[in-house]
Amino acid sequence: MEIIIQPDGEAASRIGARLIAGQVRRKPDSVFGLATGRSPVPLYDELARMHRDEGLDFARIRTFNLDEFVALPPEHPASYHAFMKAHLFDRINVPAAGIHIPDGAAPDVEGTCRAYEEEIRACGGIDIQVLGLGSDGHIGFNEPTSSLASRTRIKTLTERTRRDNAAAFGGPERVPHHVLTMGVGTIMESRACLLLAFGRKKAKAVAAAAEGPVTAMVPASVLQMHPRAILLLDEEAASALTRTDYYRWVYDHKPDWQKY
Ligand code: GLP
Secondary structure (H helix, E strand, O other): OEEEEEOOHHHHHHHHHHHHHHHHHHOOOOEEEEOOOOOOHHHHHHHHHHHHHHOOOOOOOEEEEOEEEOOOOOOOOOOHHHHHHHHOHHHOOOOHHHEEOOOOOOOOHHHHHHHHHHHHHHOOOOOEEEEOOOOOOOEOOEOOOOOOOOOOEEEEOOHHHHHHOHHHHOOHHHOOOEEEEOOHHHHHOOOOEEEEEOOHHHHHHHHHHHHOOOEOOEHHHHHHHOOOEEEEEEOOOOOOOOOHHHHHHHHHOOOHHHOO
């Protein structure tokens, strides 16, 4: 794992945006896995700025979102479809045909999940997967005890995650119980993972994911087995890690050819 600690979420997100921009320039038809939640918002803001001010061209990219609530139509304001439109897709030039988000409203749940996996494969796999981190250590909506080999499927949210998502729905009791999510195994097949975590609320989950044992109780800990997992953190999210001096030294002394 590469652990990068920055003074705040904006600075960390600028590094993430540079990584994504580099990938788009090297391979214009790159495939990105995308996340929702508050964490990737500054990243999406910076990508939108790069598109507007620097002409960063997203015309050929393909995107796959991690997850969506079951039975929520795409037009629902709390849906991840609506979130992605507002925070990224309406602000860059990605064509609608390149965008994929699990269809939470689909009647055939199993068929939809299978088809999603097939679409990812048909696009050649995901080059960079953007991830947030649940306060209980989940990635996507893979709650603790999710199989570390799981594929896209239906999952039941924990009460804690429903509480964490309450604001968008106007109360925890309105948050759906079920979601469709890429599996941990699906995420692990991406060629690089970029996990963003900011704020004190994430400190415990970050420490467990990066320095704890690999366990299905903390699904993000499986990233320790990924050949290219980068954690972009602010000071608060990094505050429960034990090796911060080492992580900072490593980042500050990267050879020039390795800098982002
Ligand atoms: C939801 C999403 C996750 C996200 C998590 C954390 O559970 N499905 O992908 O990582 O929220 O959200 P936030 O970034 O708002 O803390």
